[in-house]
Every structure is written in structure tokens, then in C-alpha cells.
Amino acid sequence: xxxxxxxxxxxxxxxxxxxxxxxxxxxxxxxxxxxxxxxxxxxxxxxxxxxxxxxxxxxxxxxxxxxxxxxxxxxxxxxxxxxxxxxxxxxxxxxxxxxxxxxxxxxxxxxxxxxxxxxxxxxxxxxxxxxxxxxxxxxxxxxxxxxxxxxxxxxxxxxxxxxxxxxxxxxxxxxxxxxxxxxxxxxxxxxxxxxxxxxxxxxxxxxxxxxxxxxxxxxxxxxxxxxxxxxxxxxxxxxxxxxxxxxxxxxxxxxxxxxxxxxxxxxxxxxxxxxxxxxxxxxxxxxxxxxxxxxxxxxxxxxxxxxxxxxxxxx
Numbered sequence: 001x002x003x004x005x006x007x008x009x010x011x012x013x014x015x016x017x018x019x020x021x022x023x024x025x026x027x028x029x030x031x032x033x034x035x036x037x038x039x040x041x042x043x044x045x046x047x048x049x050x051x052x053x054x055x056x057x058x059x060x061x062x063x064x065x066x067x068x069x070x071x072x073x074x075x076x077x078x079x080x081x082x083x084x085x086x087x088x089x090x091x092x093x094x095x096x097x098x099x100x101x102x103x104x105x106x107x108x109x110x111x112x113x114x115x116x117x118x119x120x121x122x123x124x125x126x127x128x129x130x131x132x133x134x135x136x137x138x139x140x141x142x143x144x145x146x147x148x149x150x151x152x153x154x155x156x157x158x159x160x161x162x163x164x165x166x167x168x169x170x171x172x173x174x175x176x177x178x179x180x181x182x183x184x185x186x187x188x189x190x191x192x193x194x195x196x197x198x199x200x201x202x203x204x205x206x207x208x209x210x211x212x213x214x215x216x217x218x219x220x221x222x223x224x225x226x227x228x229x230x231x232x233x234x235x236x237x238x239x240x241x242x243x244x245x246x247x248x249x250x251x252x253x254x255x256x257x258x259x260x261x262x263x264x265x266x267x268x269x270x271x272x273x274x275x276x277x278x279x280x281x282x283x284x285x286x287x288x289x290x291x292x293x294x295x296x297x298x299x300x301x302x303x304x305x306x307x308x309x310x311x312x313x314x315x
Contacts, residue, residue, distance in 0.1 A: 057091035079107035099284035164228035268307035
């Protein structure tokens with residue numbers, strides 16, 4: 001039996017098989033490379049997103065968007081603190097949440113761009129809190145209470161002037177304050193032991209301080225005017241909700257203008273710069289970001305709330 005072997009045809013078949021194997025291998029290799037590349041890109045994107053969440057940079061397009069709500073507290077920082085961090089490139093700062101307060105850490109290079117009015121002028125490492133009457137005005141926390149006091153005095157003088165007064169005097173009266181933090185903490189700890197809690201249980205805001213003592217006077221301001229028989233209702237800001245001031249204005253502008261003098265005792269709680277709870281939270285936030293403050297905001301708020309302004313006006 002004669003067997004005819006077509007070596008040419010056989011070689012062609014083998015060659016085709018090898019080619020198909022080579023193409024399959026190449027395809028598998030390409031698939032593996034693509035999957036590896038996709039996985040690498042995915043991992044890279046996930047890491048980027050993690051860093052973005054960690055550093056939480058604020059970019060101009062977000063800052064100037066209509067849906068952006070400016071935080072109540074701003075810290076001015078040197079932009080060099082985040083040099084070399086890829087997710088922070090092009091940012092004007094970052095946002096964090098400390099002690100329940102949202103804070104904008106604004107780069108000093110972006111102060112002008114921000115359009116915010118800082119009182120006094122913005123400086124690195126200073127902390128500012130929003131003006132309760134103007135969302136675009138931020139006052140340094142170290143002087144926010146003294147600034148508010150100055151504005152209240154100026155407003156009272158303007159009230160007297162607008163109503164046609166010949167003379168007015170303003171006197172500040174404060175209660176003697178005794179902060180009893182250690183006592184409050186001790187009492188809280190004892191309660192914790194009685195209830196089976198740890199003796200190191202911390203006191204909350206409500207237990208942070210107490211007020212005791214009598215009042216004392218801290219200076220008096222006297223102002224004289226030419227006087228006028230044409231009283232005008234002044235624009236009110238700090239005393240817009242003080243009934244004693246509103247009644248005085250009403251008597252001079254809406255009635256027979258017969259009042260010759262009036263002594264008003266204005267409670268500090270009515271025109272307070274901020275609540276004690278807010279001041280307590282600000283203290284905690286300032287402490288957490290490592291910033292230094294000249295004094296406790298909570299103590300200043302407590303002192304202000306328990307103070308009085310004695311306003312005497314003569315027509």
C-alpha cells in the first residue's frame with residue numbers, strides 16, 4: 001500500500017496552527033495587560049479619592065458656586081503647609097470640622113480673592129468668626145467681644161443723637177464671676193461613681209461654669225450734643241430686640257415728645273455677641289486646630305451675658 005504524504009500541505013497546516021496559537025497567546029497577553037492597566041487605574045483613582053477625602057481641599061470653582069455655604073469660622077494659614085500634595089494643587093484652602101464647628105482654613109495667598117472683609121486685617125495663624133449681622137464680615141476671635149462692646153456704645157450714642165438728646169451717659173456694670181470648673185468636674189465624677197461610671201467622666205458644657213457675686217461698675221462715658229426738636233428713629237443693630245430702647249424711640253418719635261430724661265438698664269443677654277454654648281464650642285475648635293487664643297471665649301460670653309449697660313439720656 002502506497003502512502004502519499006503531502007509535506008507542503010502538512011507544513012502549511014502546522015504553520016497555521018502555530019499562527020493561531022501565537023495569536024491566541026498574544027490576545028491573552030493583551031487581555032492580561034489591559035486588565036492589569038485597568039486595575040492599576042482603578043487603584044490609582046481609589047487612592048486619589050481617599051486622599052481627596054482626607055485633605056478635603058477647597059477649589060475656587062466650588063468656593064464661588066451658588067450652593068457653597070461659607071463656614072462660620074475661618075483660620076488663615078500659609079499655603080506652604082500643603083505644598084507637594086497632589087490633591088491640593090490649585091486649591092485656596094481646605095475645610096475641616098472641629099468640635100462640631102466647620103472651619104475654612106484659607107490660604108493667605110487667597111485672602112484678596114476670597115472677597116471676605118476681615119476685622120482687623122487678616123494675618124497668618126489668626127482665627128476669625130462671622131459677624132452676626134454680616135455674613136461677609138469676619139472678626140478675629142481674640143477681639144470679637146471688645147469689638148462688639150465698642151459697637152454697642154457707638155449705637156447708644158447714635159440713638160441719643162438721633163432722638164435729639166442734649167446729653168447721654170453710658171456705664172458698664174458687670175457681675176463678679178467665679179468660674180468653678182474643678183468643682184463641676186468633681187461633682188460630675190462623683191455622680192459617675194454613684195451611677196457606676198468611671199470617675200474620669202468629663203463635665204459637659206452645662207456644668208462648665210457658674211456665676212456668683214455682686215455687681216461692680218467699670219467706667220462711664222458721657223457725651224454732650226447740641227440737641228434737636230426733630231427726633232428721628234435711628235437704625236438699630238445690637239439693640240433691635242431690646243424693648244426698653246424701642247419704647248424710648250417710640251416715646252420720642254410717635255408721641256408728644258414730652259420726655260425730658262430717661263435711665264435705661266440694658267441687659268447684656270439681650271444684645272449678646274454670641275451664646276455661651278457657641279463660645280464653648282469655639283474654644284474647643286480653636287484648641288483642636290492648635291491655635292492660640294488670648295482668653296476663653298466661654299468666660300467672655302458668660303461675663304457679657306451677666307453684664308448691664310446703664311444708659312442715661314437727657315433731652
